[in-house]
Amino acid sequence: MNFASDNIVGASAPVLQAIMQANAGAMAAYGNDEISSRVRTRFNEIFEREISVFFVTTGTAANALALSAAVPPYGLCVCHREAHIIDDECGAPEFFMHGAKLAGLPGVGAKLTAMDVAAYLRSLPKAVKQMPPKALSVSQVSECGLVYGLDELSSLGAVCREHGLSFHMDGARFVNALVSLGCTPAEMTWKQGVDILSFGATKNGGLMAEAIVVFRKDLAEALDYRSKRAGQIISKGRLIGAQFEGYFADNHWIANARHANRMAGRLSDGLSQLPGVRLAWPTQANEVFPIIPKSLDQALKAAGIHYHSWTELSLPEAEGVADHEVLIRLVTSWATREEDVNQLLEVASSGVARQAAE
Structure with missing residues (x-):
């Protein structure tokens, strides 16, 4: 019996079936196929607005690229001191942010409070000796299995707006939090101020399917280029898109x-x-x-x-x-x-x- 993680099992049958269906014949490469186009439209429907979606193969790539779009090389990303991005990704976010740093704050259950984040931001000196804070990243679900409530996310979003930070959500277990709260994807993200989301599917039935979901157009502008440089624009992109098609069909992801x-x-x-x-x-x-x-x-x-x-x-x-x-x-x-x-x-x-x- 193995309870080590939710990434130790294979892909679910609907995801594998969707891959097999997409495998036949020839389609445009690099994500310009009709399957990927349909899935991007489906993402728009799920999040109740037009968004930008970039498919990647790993959660590390999603987090690192998302933060690279939000934080310049001289900037600071605030997160929990036990966040996955600071503890488990071998410096990938800082590498792709080209030298920007992660600042880890304490918090019970690996969660941050708006009060603590605001206090930390106010404590930073406003001088060129100090890297300026440019983003806040939270894990939904946290590394201790806790879920941020909508009011908590809203308060954190308000702190980000007050201090001019982009708000990133690491959603490796996004849908587990979603069904726990009983809300919609829109209610758990952009309606609370989230600007960019690492949307995970691999832990919940995907084979190798993650996405960067961007709610602010300015953060999406360079992600095509950043994804290409990171080796994350897959030539047979339809096989990534197909996983999401099987994942979303008949609310399989929710089930x-x-x-x-x-x-x-x-x-x-x-x-x-x-x-x-x-x-x-x-x-x-x-x-x-x-x-x-x-x-x-x-x-x-x-x-x-x-x-x-x-x-x-x-x-x-x-x-x-x-x-x-x-x-x-x-x-x-x-x-x-x-x-x-x-x-x-x-x-x-x-x-x-x-x-x-x-």
């Missing part, structure tokens, strides 16, 4: 995310009822972060269950991990089976019971 979130909720509910187990943060999407006894950690691993230990950096102030405990992350996906969740819970329950009897 996948609902399933992943439901499996996480089931897992979270079961674990939190076990003696000696508690959740570091609420389960709001498809990630579960329990603090468990080390003995249970050993029992889970002995049963062949795969997952990652997690950092304590963004725990609530009153929370901590004792010497006999460990904080772990369990991730569910569109392909997670209910029987796998049940089996993990059975192993966990047996492990807790065995420890109590010793």
